[in-house]
Amino acid sequence: MKNNDMVCVILAAGHACQLSKDIEEDTSGKYEHLRGVPKALLPGPGGKKILDYWWDAIKMRQLFKTVYLVTNADKYKHFERWATASDFPVENIINDGSTVPQNALGSVADLELALRTKKLLGNNVLVIAGDMMFQDHKFNMVQVVEYFNGKADGDLAIYYEMHEQESTSTRGIVEVCPQSHRILRFLEKPSANETSSRNASVVFNLFRSSTISLVPQYLGKHTLLGQRNFGHFMKWLIGEKKVTIYGMKLPTGFQMIGQVGVSDYESWLTYFTNQAAQECSHQPIRMRAYARVGLMGNPSDGFFGKTISLSIANFWAQATIAESDSLRLIPHPLNDPTEFGSLADLYGISSREGYLGGLRLLQAVCKKFYHYCSQKGIALAKRNFTLSYDTNIPRQVGLAGSSAIVTAALRCLMAFFNLTDHDIPKNIQPQFILDVEKEELKINAGLQDRVVQIYEGLVYMDFSRELMESQGHGNYSHLVALNLPPLYLAYLADPSDSGAIHSDVSTRWKQGESEVQEGMRKFAELTDEAAVAIQANDWQKLADLMNDNFNLRRSLYGDAALGNDNLRMINIGRNAGAAVKFPGSGGAVLGLLTDPSKMAELRELYQAKGCVVVEIIPKFPDLV
Ligand SMILES: *[C@@H]1O[C@H](CO)[C@@H](O)[C@H](O)[C@H]1NC(C)=O
Ligand SMILES: *[C@@H]1O[C@H](CO)[C@@H](O)[C@H](O)[C@H]1NC(C)=O
Ligand SMILES: *[C@@H]1O[C@H](CO)[C@@H](O)[C@H](O)[C@H]1NC(C)=O
Ligand SMILES: *[C@@H]1O[C@H](CO)[C@@H](O)[C@H](O)[C@H]1NC(C)=O
Ligand SMILES: *[C@@H]1O[C@H](CO)[C@@H](O)[C@H](O)[C@H]1NC(C)=O
DSSP states (O other), rough: OOOOOOEEEHHHHHHOHHHHHHHHHSSSTGGHHHHHHHHSBBBGGGBHHHHHHHHHHHHHGGSSSEEEEEEETHHHHHHHHHHHHTTTOOEEEEEEEOGGGOOOOOHHHHHHHHHHHHTTTTTTEEETTTTTTEEOOOOOOOHHHHHHHHOOTTTEEEEEOOOOOOOOOGSEEEEEEEETTTTTEEESSSGGGGOOOOOOEEEEEEOOOHHHHHHHHHHHHHOOOGOSSHHHHHHIIIIISSSOOOEEESSSSSOEEEEEEOOHHHHHHHHHHHHHHHHHTTOOOOEEEEEEEEEEEEEHHHHHEEEEEEEEEEEEEEEEEOOOOOOOOOOTTTTSSOOSOOOOHHHHHHHHHTTOOOHHHHHHHHHHHHHHHHHBBBBBOOOOEEEEEEEETTTTSSSOOHHHHHHHHHHHHHHHHTTTTTSOTTTTTTHHHIIIIOOOHHHOOOHHHHHHHOSSSSEEOOOHHHHHHHHSSSSEEOOSSOOOOOOOEEEESSGOOOOOOOOOOHHHHTTTHHHHHHHHHHHHHHHHHHHHHHTTTOOOHHHHHHHHHHHHHHHHOOOOHHHHHHHHHHHHHHHHHEEEEOOSSSSSSEOSSSSGHHHHHHHHHHHTTTTTEEEBOOOOOOOO
């Protein structure tokens, strides 16, 4: 059971011998002003003291009832001076009495000193090593505390992914369960062959009062100074006491841990300062996601089926993100109009296009992104941004325009916050996007559009029930297609009146109606045959299968659900020798012409009926 009484103990009693010695011996004069200064009070990136960064992160919003600082007798005066200048209560500084490394207590004993003298047993405690350097603005203490409060049954340990220059043998390394985020193993300074993990734990932990009460027991059993540091304590908690501790990854690096020299100080200071400068360049990040056509298979996959889809370069959504002073979502001038020529103009636009622009999608994806990262223990840098979007995907013709906006925005957020496919795995991203649309916007759909938008190219998807239920996602693979024959899209220039009525196939499927179940199996079969045809470059076979696919859909859904306009577009193509089907849920048709010379004639036939014809340019994934 967690209470809200959380206190914070900052540890700054270590003796930084190497560093003081280096500074002492420096003859360049560069470090003159740093002589005798304790490590925690050295200037960090941007010139602010290392401890000030911590103090700024801790003191906000009254997250902690009280904050204590443990220092040693040698440097006490420095911290006292710092406290009066920084509005830190001087009476909360605890002096551990040590003057040299030989009579140091060890960090766990320093914590115990604070617990005992300030009567803190019974509280939840945040413990921090106040002399570690990190990059400013790189995490949000509120998110850390919320994550801890959300996990009733465990403590929280912060870790970061080590920079390639760092060696595992200098850090406590954690192995974290990717699903539960529990720390499975804690290795104190292992050599690289003992673990594949590059996740380094630092003294930045939130303990429940029950775990805090184990500190005296630990010290009773471990009397040697070398065992009284946090690495050994964490290892004991996890390995021997089987205490549940969750890991949370912070996007920043931590440096200046333990005994370091002046060269480390110099190089990390430069590194963090340069990184901050790069980020402040306000260089916008632009990301695109493409529309798609469903080439084969189930109409919309809530049916555990199989499909093949192709992303197309003709139509895309693009999101743009850049650092800014405040957090802003920018309405799109055409899609989220807020100014109109007249009331009649407002009436016309609203009747034609509804009032559901992309702005709400941006808001929903940001909300879900924060929630996801909070749940998964991924802390986000404290940076504000401006997010905007643009799209040329025609509305209401079923080309996955909404998911394209969500996908592009997700890519922007990931890049902006420096997350990779390790943080949100690629096979999970489609579900993330679908959840945004489903939960936040009540759009009812399946995964397939999001899968092809994430993977791009010609993608074969297997959503078999066994796969979905065992791994939480389908099997997705790229098909290699050389020389695809001409594919075209046709849709009504003014699609507002497609006349289609809502189908009941989904309900019938859920009720187990055999005709529908059998139909869905057949779609999956057609998909497998199509995959074979594509790999054999057998376009006539593919054309036949596309026609079969449409015929099956027509028999399952019925003409009323397909809509007269849609059927007319199918027939125009068929009569001219094309294989035609729906690329999505209706509103447009997708045609394949095995005889490219007929394209011009076909285009005119469609145009005569008020349709727009677009020759498809496939979008294959960028090679990396
Ligand atoms: C290291 O952390 C990342 C990010 O949280 C996680 O995905 C990965 O599984 C961790 N690695 C190990 C070996 O625990
Ligand atoms: C791991 O590496 C260390 C030193 O790099 C070596 O002493 C040890 O034998 C290695 N262990 C194994 C199991 O290979
Ligand atoms: C983000 O924007 C808010 C509102 O303008 C501001 O108060 C806050 O300081 C900003 N945060 C950062 C990290 O810039
Ligand atoms: C982004 O993360 C990677 C690995 O986690 C790290 O090496 C890199 O320095 C980070 N970049 C920024 C700007 O934080
Ligand atoms: C799904 O993919 C995995 C890994 O690529 C493979 O081992 C497995 O056989 C596939 N399952 C099916 C049903 O195709």
